[in-house]
Amino acid sequence: MSEQPPTTAPAPAGAPVPEAIRFFGTTWLDRDNGYWLRRVGVSVGSLAAAAAAVLVLRFGVEGVALSDNGGFVNGLLTAAIVVCSMMCVRRTWKLLTEGRDQLTGWMAEDKSLGAVWLIGGAGSLLAYFARSLVEAPGEAVKRAAHERAVAQHVKRQAGRSGRPDAKAPGRGKRKK
Template structure:
């Protein structure tokens, strides 16, 4: 990595902040490792709590004695929604959504399948800050473009030597 990608370029592009990490993901400094461990543990604890909550909800459906169809439907809906939420959340860490309106329409589905989103957050935090790869690639591209533009404009244009014209 170049020095420019590890610290913000003065006057250049600034890195975006990540939830729970700020801009520590740029140089992996200021307790980045501890934050990742904390986020992973927190996501796992919240996932377990969410599973317990779903268990209590399922027991409520069982106690209500609404029938096996509703019980199966309950499990199927939450299972499918959790799987879709996992995939959508996982993909969101790798690339920006192509259609933000579609992502907005899937917001309620991701809310129902919140356990899948929590699991994706947990698994991603084991390897990096969730969303770090996406932001790092965008930031490095912006820094490269900034440096290229700055290099092209360097110096006083009036002081540049003019190319010799061909005489006939």
């Protein structure tokens, strides 16, 4: 049996619109219109891109190994690639689960650490792959923001309706 996507009523005028996610648009909201197929595609694509990035890094490491600089240089290069990849994994995971606003310190510095992000790109792609197995990458952040916006919209609409029970406490009372 196929699972039916949840049906939602059309949004009223002035209601917040969900923010689009790359490759998914706004299908993440109701998980319809090919959402699952896109998730599979994103997972496979990011894994293939990570494999290509690892292959490029391997060619670079082999090039340094051919120069006969010694084991220390080869070990240093390998350690640098591992550290850069781990930094990228951490940053990408935090970005996809908590949002760009939560990046602080060294994680927020995009321009100054550009070489680190380039070398560790394979780690970033692997984090993207792992997150795409759980949800559309970045979906949790967008969903939380959208739910907050909808709650604020409902609260504003209730405040305009004139119902005293819907208004915030202390509003509408006059001091004598």
